[in-house]
Amino acid sequence: MNQPFGARGGARPSRRRLTQTAAAVATGLGLVLAVTSPAHAALPGADSHLTRAPYLTDLTTTSVQVNWGTTTQSKGSVRYGPLGNCSAFTVTSGNSGYPMTVNGVTEYRNSVTVGGLSAGTAYCYRVYTGGSAPVDLLGTLATPGFTTLEPVGSTRPFSFAVLGDWGDTTNSGVDDGSVNVNQADVLSQLGRSGVRFAVSAGDVAYQGGSQTNYGDLNQTGIDVSAVFGPQYWAQPGMSVPMFAVSGNHGQNSTYLLNWPTAAVATASGGTYAMVGYPSIDGTSPGSYPTAYYAVATGGVRIYMLDAAWGNSNTGTATGGTCGSHCAIYQVDHDAHWTVSSAEYQWLASDLAAHRGGVKMAVFHFPLRSDDATEPDDNYLSVSAGPSSLESLLHDNGVDLVFNGHAHDYQRNTAPPGGVISYVTGGGGAKATPVRGGTGCSATDAYAVGWSYSKAKGSACGAAPVPTSDAQVYHFLQVTVDGSTVTVTPTDSLGRTFDVRTYDFSQ
Numbered sequence: 001m002n003q004p005f006g007a008r009g010g011a012r013p014s015r016r017r018l019t020q021t022a023a024a025v026a027t028g029l030g031l032v033l034a035v036t037s038p039a040h041a042a043l044p045g046a047d048s049h050l051t052r053a054p055y056l057t058d059l060t061t062t063s064v065q066v067n068w069g070t071t072t073q074s075k076g077s078v079r080y081g082p083l084g085n086c087s088a089f090t091v092t093s094g095n096s097g098y099p100m101t102v103n104g105v106t107e108y109r110n111s112v113t114v115g116g117l118s119a120g121t122a123y124c125y126r127v128y129t130g131g132s133a134p135v136d137l138l139g140t141l142a143t144p145g146f147t148t149l150e151p152v153g154s155t156r157p158f159s160f161a162v163l164g165d166w167g168d169t170t171n172s173g174v175d176d177g178s179v180n181v182n183q184a185d186v187l188s189q190l191g192r193s194g195v196r197f198a199v200s201a202g203d204v205a206y207q208g209g210s211q212t213n214y215g216d217l218n219q220t221g222i223d224v225s226a227v228f229g230p231q232y233w234a235q236p237g238m239s240v241p242m243f244a245v246s247g248n249h250g251q252n253s254t255y256l257l258n259w260p261t262a263a264v265a266t267a268s269g270g271t272y273a274m275v276g277y278p279s280i281d282g283t284s285p286g287s288y289p290t291a292y293y294a295v296a297t298g299g300v301r302i303y304m305l306d307a308a309w310g311n312s313n314t315g316t317a318t319g320g321t322c323g324s325h326c327a328i329y330q331v332d333h334d335a336h337w338t339v340s341s342a343e344y345q346w347l348a349s350d351l352a353a354h355r356g357g358v359k360m361a362v363f364h365f366p367l368r369s370d371d372a373t374e375p376d377d378n379y380l381s382v383s384a385g386p387s388s389l390e391s392l393l394h395d396n397g398v399d400l401v402f403n404g405h406a407h408d409y410q411r412n413t414a415p416p417g418g419v420i421s422y423v424t425g426g427g428g429a430k431a432t433p434v435r436g437g438t439g440c441s442a443t444d445a446y447a448v449g450w451s452y453s454k455a456k457g458s459a460c461g462a463a464p465v466p467t468s469d470a471q472v473y474h475f476l477q478v479t480v481d482g483s484t485v486t487v488t489p490t491d492s493l494g495r496t497f498d499v500r501t502y503d504f505s506q
Contacts (some may be wrong), residue, residue, distance in 0.1 A: 015162050027221050038120070043230045044215045045140040051107045051216040052228045052449040054127045054144070055237030059262045059299075061119035061149045062171075064241060067111045067261055069077035069136065069216055069228070070468055073097045074130035079253075086124035086143050088494055091115075093130070098257075102214045111260060119151040147196055150298040155482050158298060161190050161240070161363065164201030164256060164404025166427030167213065167227040172469055173430055173452030174240040177222040181357040182473040183428025184231040185492035190475050191236030193490070198475075199239050199295075200259075200265055202247025202308055202364030202402035208427055209250020212256055221467060223390060226428075227258075229457045245291050247364040247404060248328055251310035255289045260274050270346060280334050282315030292343050300358045303350075303398070307337055307363035307380060307389065310424045310432055322375060329365055334378035339387050347389075351396035358504050359398040364405050367421045370434040371406035372427075395421050400485065402476070407432040408449035409489060410460070411480035411498055415443055420502070422487065423447075425472045433458040436465075446498045448472050464496065471495075 023117040043053055052069030066078050066150050068481055073096045081088030085094040107228040110127075117123060126144035128134040138144075150156055163186065171180045190198065205213035205227050215225025227233050233242075244259040253274055265272035265426030270293030278285050290309070295302040309332040317334075319326030336343045351359075367390055380389040393401065407430060410423040431462060434440070434449035440460035447460035451467040457466030465474055478485060483505035 005083055011364055013049055020406060022438070032076065033063065035059050042153075043141070043487055045138075046217070047135055047137045047139040049129060049135060050137040051102070051218060052109075053217060053230075053234035053238055054125075054134075056146055056239070056244075056431060058113070058263045058264055059146070059149055059241035059243075060267070061151050062115055062117045063115040063263060064117070064146060064148065065113050065263070066107075066125065067109070067112060067258075067260070068099075068127050068284050069102075069492070070097055070108045070110060070129065070137070072110045072129065073099070076130055077128045077134060078110060078112045078114055079121055079128065080114050080125035082136055083122050083145065083332075084122055084486065086126065086145075089116075096130075100211050100257075101404055102216050103221070103224055107216060109257065113263070117148050118240050119148055120154060120156060122147045140340050146241060149196070154298045154299070156298065157479065157481040158196045159194065159477055159479040161193060161195040161198040161475050161477055162201060162402045162422075163190065163427035163428040164200065164364070164402075164422050165203040165407050165425040166200070167203075167205040167232070168223075168429040170206070170222055170430045175430075176225065177220060177314060179231055180316070180428055181429075182349055182470055182492045185470070186427060186473050186475055187232055187236055187491065189456075189490055191240065193477050195240060195402065196297075196318050198236070199302065199362050199402070200242060200244040200427075201362055201424060202245050203249045203404055203429065204244060204247070204255070204426075205456075207249065207479045209252055209254055211258075211403035213250075214254070223462055232428075237316055243295055243302075245304050245327060245363055246291060246306055246308045248308050248311055251308075253289060257357050261291070261293065265291065268294035268296070268350065271295065271342070273491075277335055280315065281314045281317040281331050283317075283331060284315070286313065290348065294354075298426060298480060299482065300360065301354055303347065303359070303361040305347065305361055305389075305506050306365040307365045307377075309335065320378075322378065325373060326379075328374070329377045329379045332365060333384075337389050340368075344389075344392070348392060348396075351392070351398075355397070358480065359396075359484060360400045360402065360478075361393055361398050361419075362402045362406050366404065366405050366410075366423045367401060367418070368412040368443055369403075369406040369409070369423050370451065371411060371423075371432055372435055372439075373410055373432065374406035382415060390418050396444035399486075399502065408434055408447060408472055409498075410447035412441075412443045413445050422476065424474070424476050424489075426472050428473065431469050431472045435462050471497075
């Protein structure tokens, strides 16, 4: 008999209480960051020069990249150190802030790499303007912190978050520029979860991934400040470093600029750059963001893969039997996943060089999905044959796959020759239904979705039908303890559901 949805999470908390809670605990450090109510306003306590709260990318065992936005241009600096001595060291950017335009306003993107760190160690930091009289941009805000990656081979447990399809001002199906309460709640829950880092499964900053869509702490409106608004990534981003892959939205250089990950990509021999593509399936030649690399921490290797293509350039692709809405699947396959493609060759080589241990993969297009508008990608799944991406992953010991694209939650059992996979597209974009009932696939063990046009939920497998859209918006907390991995889906109100523990020692 099914438990009520989210029963493992205990009593249902108040949405108002969760979105207006006064504090969030930074990742495993005991440091407290102020959490504002979801109202459009600059980040209370921060200096007025700050337009994007500091956020972290490119985390390694020995370094992290600190990024932020300002109203004025200077060579910004970061003061940092171990817990208890947060100003022990200072590193200053070699370049002045890079100009960017956010909703018609010129701002400056700052980025500083903090290096010389120790693996698996907690640090704290603050960001400053440059010049002879540097300004503490965090003002009266508490000092944030982060923890570096575990050294390869470490058995110390850690957890990370997975979410997809977020950065949207659409609130409960209506995009009027008001606060997306479900997204704000998801990111608030993620920020207080204690995860070491987060991975994004593609499609960030709707509708087109522009700097205006990403936004800042001050500006508001339809599709404005959907990521770096004060109620969204501004909070968890100060202490939870992000690794990201691309999606079909935001196929432009802004994705690479806003989530710089050069150190990890270089260390794993991957790619993180704008790459020129010839005409493929009749498409127009063009340059597109291309990112694939591996994150190695403890006994885990996480493959961040480029399995996406933009909707506007599909040429003569038909999508095969799936139809025109799968044309992007076809072009993605032919651009990235033929056996002779650069990404396929890199992945095959890296998998062969790293036998054993727990392996996971993150990419946008879903291997299996019971969303009628974002269905299975049969160009990547095992159904495409022995040279498919899924076959390559299965044959080389990849244990779990995390996908986005469909704006719902779905856990899939592995078909013969395939891999256990999750669809985690409930990060904040407008939720969509799953087929439900007889439309559910045999491998769909648990799925939930929501229809705004019908104002009701849908479900597959062992899942009860959701009674509100808040039960569909979610992130995954993935906890690694040796060869044991626990995946804990957590909805926007903090309730956990469909918790699964896997033993990958065999």
